[in-house]
Amino acid sequence: MRKRLSVEDYTAGILAGDRIMLSQAITVTESSLPADKELAAAILKKMLPRSGNALRIGITGIPGVGKSTFIESFGTYLTSLGKQVAVLAVDPSSQKSRGSILGDKTRMERLSLNPKAYIRPSATGLFLGGIARSTREIMLLCEAAGFDIILIETVGVGQSETLVKGITDFFLLLMLAGAGDELQGIKKGIMEMADAIAINKADGNNEQAAALAVSAYQNALHLFPKADSGFATEVLTCSALRENGMETIWKLIQNFEQTTRANGFFDQNRQNQNLNWMHDRIRQSLENRFFNDPMIKTRLAALENAVREGRELPDSAAEDLLRVFLTK
């Protein structure tokens, strides 16, 4: 049995930058046991005023684009500048395989041995919303522990990018040269979420194709309106394997931070993120209670079939169910 420490033990350990204490607090945060949930809430409440000082960077791209190599290379570069870097992951696919994209730390061998870096594999056994929730909380704990930069890795499919976009300051999309086919796995609208697009594997024979991809994406991006940040999405190349382009990307991110802090977007965005998170949570909980209500469960399937097949009006079916739910 894991020993549970006191709130004070955990918080003192986190604030002192004790990695073992941080890891244990994260484990408590990911737990679904009621006693752990209470403890986690108390720890988080104490850590909240000490959080918020890191730069939060989301990194996405389809499997095979080289995310791990990129994070290894970029993270190492950042530590060489004296930065403390925490690496987290939102990866719903890891649940199926019972492994994690970051679970195999050998994929980031150098970074995992780097004393300025901290890699936390993504939790398994949680639904996507749960993973995102715990990732958000882990991020706050890492900030309280003194990390300067949080890198959050996610896969380029499904809803996970929207969730990561909703908790980060800067969103980087990794792509490959040879525009078209390999994008099949990229979720619609994701290009428009990106603050920057980096064409990875721009090395060797691939350099020319990467340069072509840059202009293709730049042209495509011209067709879209400017982001709310006031910062036009940039497209650049890098080779994570050869460690090329890391400085350029870091300068771009710094430029983004300066621009958006100056125009007020940076703080406004974080405030909106906090508020959206609260509202999303309210919505989710209301829906969970509704759809898990035994009275609703017994009626739902039949009504859904009738609505699907056009035998019942969606509006009256919804009204009927709400009446049942709210007048118990």
Add this chain to the structure above:
Amino acid sequence: MRKRLSVEDYTAGILAGDRIMLSQAITVTESSLPADKELAAAILKKMLPRSGNALRIGITGIPGVGKSTFIESFGTYLTSLGKQVAVLAVDPSSQKSRGSILGDKTRMERLSLNPKAYIRPSATGLFLGGIARSTREIMLLCEAAGFDIILIETVGVGQSETLVKGITDFFLLLMLAGAGDELQGIKKGIMEMADAIAINKADGNNEQAAALAVSAYQNALHLFPKADSGFATEVLTCSALRENGMETIWKLIQNFEQTTRANGFFDQNRQNQNLNWMHDRIRQSLENRFFNDPMIKTRLAALENAVREGRELPDSAAEDLLRVFLTK
């Protein structure tokens, strides 16, 4: 005072294709009086089995793109093929001006006099969700009245396209040549909602620019994955003013219908739309009840401020409010 008829009077009139009866039933549907709501629900319930036989086409584009002229031209073309055409609108902006984009029927002078066409201005005084809801219901009534094609016009800003996309079979985006600047008003992601893009005003000096725009958009679309329909988004030109391109667009839409009926997407999409509509309605009603609850109202503002400024965790604020709401 408007005289209220019986459910049987309305439904018999609608099924006989009586335009005056249809218009009166629509007015009942748009009403917010409790007695009218009950009557409207009864009419709709009766008409539901007779609805669903029209092709539902959504048409969007920024103000100035020529939507009214397009609908006048395209609608007239469709009636020349013997089709009965109903024109509806989802236009939240009309609420502010207390006018409607379709209210001024002189903007569609020819079509409004055409016996095979029926133009219904959008309701005013409703919130966007309410407009969409009544538009969906009006569409069902028009189908029961025997219309073959429903054209639903919406403006290219805000959430109205998502709503129209959610009730139509085919979604047409009208654009102008000169890619870039004039797109500022187009909502992010809307290009990816479109089943086809028509560059309007491709006439006179503008023809060359329109051709250039076609290839620019085609290139941009290549970067995106194929739609769920299995139908690749096409880009073409038209001149609604000169009535050029109407046949091409109609052939494209017929091709879309054939393809998606054959691959099963057409029916599947309508079933999903019905189900999504029901679920959206449940969500909206739950949220409305929550945020309009007097106990929630007294607590919300202070908690929102605390969350926005990072003094309170979004998750615990949400939990606190839900406890208040559900344990009354």
